[in-house]
Amino acid sequence: MAIRITYNFDTWDASTVTASQEASTDLAASNLVQDHVGKVWRSTTTNPNVVFDQGSAVAITCFSVFNFNFTSDATVTLEGNASASWSSPTYSQALTVPTDADGNVMKRIVFYLSETFQFWRLVVDDSTNTD
Numbered sequence: 323m324a325i326r327i328t329y330n331f332d333t334w335d336a337s338t339v340t341a342s343q344e345a346s347t348d349l350a351a352s353n354l355v356q357d358h359v360g361k362v363w364r365s366t367t368t369n370p371n372v373v374f375d376q377g378s379a380v381a382i383t384c385f386s387v388f389n390f391n392f393t394s395d396a397t398v399t400l401e402g403n404a405s406a407s408w409s410s411p412t413y414s415q416a417l418t419v420p421t422d423a424d425g426n427v428m429k430r431i432v433f434y435l436s437e438t439f440q441f442w443r444l445v446v447d448d449s450t451n452t453d
Contacts (some may be wrong), residue, residue: 373406373446381438387431392419394427396448402431402439413437 335410385400402413415435420428 325363326353329448362382368449368451369445369447371443373408374442375406376389376442379404379438381436383434383436385431385433385435387417390431391429391431391453392422392427392446392448394425395450396417396446398431399445400433400435401445402437402453403441403442404439406441408443411443412440419425 387398396419398417398419400413400415401408401411402416403411415433417431418435419431422428
């Protein structure tokens with residue numbers, strides 16, 4: 323999965339990334355802030371999450387996820403908060419996994435917003451995913 327938040331790549335790329343699961347050190351969550359989109363993060367679970375700590379509050383206007391293997395049943399949520407406490411985040415937005423006319427998943431999510439937080443989290447629940 324490749325994630326790119328279109329604010330300021332240098333600012334976003336400097337964030338500290340922590341994932342609930344990583345398949346291996348080669349597929350680490352830190353790959354999500356690399357300029358080379360071929361470096362991916364892979365989880366070992368169907369309900370992973372990944373947290374981005376910006377170091378200070380940062381405004382974002384576009385969030386995108388590309389080249390993922392979510393199913394059309396996946397629930398994908400973008401959350402923002404002033405702290406790394408996620409029991410009740412200030413911002414929470416469900417993102418739609420797009421499909422084509424035949425029901426095939428289109429491997430891109432692009433979502434426009436206007437929010438400012440230090441911590442951002444992507445939460446995925448894709449329990450029917452067998453990959």
